[in-house]
Amino acid sequence: MADYDIHFAQAEHNEKLSRKLINEPPFHDWSITAAFYAAIHYIECWIFNRKEKHSETSIPVYKKGRQKGKFMYSPHGWREKLVEMHSSKSTFKSLRKLREASETARYLSLTKLGYGNWIPSPASDYFSPSDALKLIKNDLSVLKKELHIK
Amino acid sequence: MLATTTEIENTMTAFPFIGKSFWGHDFEIKLLPKKKIGISIKEQEKLLIWSNFYKTIEQYLSWETFFDAYETYSTGINILEIPDLLGIQIFTKYSFDVLTPKEKNKEEIEQEALMEITAIFGKFKDVQSIYVERFREELKIMILLSVNKYNYDLMDELFDVEYEIRKKYSEIVFEFFYPPTGIKKEKDFIHPEAECIFSK
Numbered sequence: 512m513a514d515y516d517i518h519f520a521q522a523e524h525n526e527k528l529s530r531k532l533i534n535e536p537p538f539h540d541w542s543i544t545a546a547f548y549a550a551i552h553y554i555e556c557w558i559f560n561r562k563e564k565h566s567e568t569s570i571p572v573y574k575k576g577r578q579k580g581k582f583m584y585s586p587h588g589w590r591e592k593l594v595e596m597h598s599s600k601s602t603f604k605s606l607r608k609l610r611e612a613s614e615t616a617r618y619l620s621l622t623k624l625g626y627g628n629w630i631p632s633p634a635s636d637y638f639s640p641s642d643a644l645k646l647i648k649n650d651l652s653v654l655k656k657e658l659h660i661k
Numbered sequence: 662m663l664a665t666t667t668e669i670e671n672t673m674t675a676f677p678f679i680g681k682s683f684w685g686h687d688f689e690i691k692l693l694p695k696k697k698i699g700i701s702i703k704e705q706e707k708l709l710i711w712s713n714f715y716k717t718i719e720q721y722l723s724w725e726t727f728f729d730a731y732e733t734y735s736t737g738i739n740i741l742e743i744p745d746l747l748g749i750q751i752f753t754k755y756s757f758d759v760l761t762p763k764e765k766n767k768e769e770i771e772q773e774a775l776m777e778i779t780a781i782f783g784k785f786k787d788v789q790s791i792y793v794e795r796f797r798e799e800l801k802i803m804i805l806l807s808v809n810k811y812n813y814d815l816m817d818e819l820f821d822v823e824y825e826i827r828k829k830y831s832e833i834v835f836e837f838f839y840p841p842t843g844i845k846k847e848k849d850f851i852h853p854e855a856e857c858i859f860s861k
Contacts, residue, residue: 578798583834588799595827604820611816611839637841642811 515559519660522552529647537635539643540616546647547613550606550654554590557658561597566590602657605650612638612646767832771800774830778802779859781822787815789842791859792851799834803851805842 513521526549532542555566563569570582570589584592587610595603616634654660765773775793782788782804789807793800804819816839823837 573798576798581797583798585836588834588836595824596831600824603824604817607820607823607837608813608816612811614838615811615841637809638811642813645813 513555515556518552518555518559522549522556522660525549525552526647526651529651533640533643533647536640537633539640540634540638542643543609543616543638543646544613546643546651547609550609550651551590553651553655553658553660554594554606556660557598558590558593561593563593566593599657601653605654605657608650609646609654612642770830771833774800774826774833775858777829778826781826782819783859783861785815785819787812788859789861790857792855792857794852794855799836801836801838803855804837804839805851806839808841811841 525545529542529545529549532538532545558564558566558569566586566589570584570586573579573581573583583589591603591606591610594606616638779791782791787806787808788804790805792803792805794803795801806815808815819839827835
């Protein structure tokens with residue numbers, strides 16, 4: 512299981528890629544995904560300095576009822592919950608924006624966009640390069656700042 | 662109208678009254694230790710009559726005071742002083758200590774949350790429909806957007822709402838998704854057993 516330094520190195524690596532891909536349309540949509548995975552590792556850095564240490568090993572389980580013993584959250588859901596409970600609203604929003612945009616960029620089914628008509632264009636048309644830039648310059652930066660990642 | 666301390670104490674000790682129909686909640690008002698008047702919501706415990714509650718509010722407190730107290734409770738601020746109309750001797754001794762609501766069951770909380778989700782997200786021009794999928798104990802909320810280009814500012818506003826919902830209903834495990842879609846293609850990715858709670 513990775514410790515702070517490893518998460519941090521991976522986060523920086525992912526962030527560098529995200530900044531590089533912004534300038535390489537039509538692959539700017541992948542810069543969003545790289546930024547989201549940078550955010551994940553920055554959050555793991557933050558969690559490492561908390562009592563939870565790692566998101567994967569601290570997911571709470573149901574104590575009673577039909578779901579007793581089962582995980583309450585997915586790993587993504589648990590990270591979001593930790594951020595929601597213990598960090599700022601802006602951190603939460605930044606993380607959510609990055610995750611949502613990243614999932615849309617990866618899983619976007621393009622037939623869904625045209626009110627019944629096929630749109631034969633990829634996610635790089637759905638997200639403009641300036642959208643990707645905002646997600647990285649605004650949200651990834653806010654997240655790092657709010658989590659005191661240096 | 663001013664009331665004496667004894668009158669107020671007698672009246673408040675005569676509580677709890679439960680007003681079954683008041684804003685859809687059950688209320689109990691009681692005199693708490695350390696001379697604080699509390700408002701809490703409980704089930705049919707120590708049921709008295711609504712008219713006594715109504716009369717006491719009218720006679721000693723005023724509805725404005727009570728609404729203020731309820732509003733204060735709603736916003737999470739716990740203390741509200743009784744205003745001057747009760748007389749100096751009284752209002753210096755009392756304050757409203759607004760307690761937590763009665764424990765609702767899981768289904769009631771979920772229903773309330775879904776109603777709020779519908780009411781707030783439904784106001785967005787670009788929110789076309791809202792579906793709920795249930796996975797284990799989790800509510801997966803699919804908010805379908807009628808957009809064909811990413812809208813950063815719209816998402817910013819939607820996440821404001823999501824944050825408030827999550828904070829308010831912290832006991833519920835949520836997942837929110839905002840797929841861009843057109844209405845004719847929902848069946849491509851919305852599970853047939855998903856519950857549609859809003860549609861334009």
